[in-house]
Amino acid sequence: MDIQELRMAQAVLLPALGQMTLKAAAKVIGVGRATVARLQTRFRGRKGSAQPTPRRWGGRRRALMELEEEQAFLSAWKPQAEQGQLVVVTPLQVALEEKLGRRVKRSVVYRLLDRHHWRKVAPDTRHPKTQRSLQDEWKKKRCPKSWRPC
Structure with a gap:
């Protein structure tokens, strides 16, 4: 018996024999309330089958296009x-x-x-022919940080 079968059995037996609500059973099993209901449905749908039914949830359910x-x-x-x-x-x-x-x-x-693995291509932030030394020189010689003419 694997963990999934055990959880299915607990989801059916705890509310039936233990007089528990789905919420209380979920807390004991360690899953959500909706999962307890899903496990009960899956257990009742097996009808003696040894193979558990495959999961059908997940995927792109809200996709606008394929x-x-x-x-x-x-x-x-x-x-x-x-x-x-x-x-x-x-x-x-x-x-x-x-x-x-x-x-x-x-x-x-x-x-x-x-x-679809398209990437954003942005232009360079600085010009390729920029001369850093000339920029630094200009910063040293410019007027103080005020808007008055030099």
Whole structure:
């Protein structure tokens, strides 16, 4: 008997024989109240079967599109991105809203891009021909931190 079978048996027997509520049985077993109800349903559905039923919970239940549909949607912007042009999120968001027929938040688009391993490419923060010594020299010679003319 494995731990899952033991929990199923406890989920059925504790409320029935021990006159416990689902919440109290959940506390004894060490799971949530909804899990006790789920274990009871699974136990009653077995009907003498030696094999436990496989889990069916988890996955992308709130997905707006299938992964293949998302890849097809992003394939329109892939050539533009591969050529080194910037792909801006706002037009992607508008196109996604048109495809889905509903409004989506910008975070949905960012998560979509992250899910398909697109990364944010930002311009450099400083110019490649910057001469640090000239900048430091200018800082030393400039006027004090006031807005008066020198």
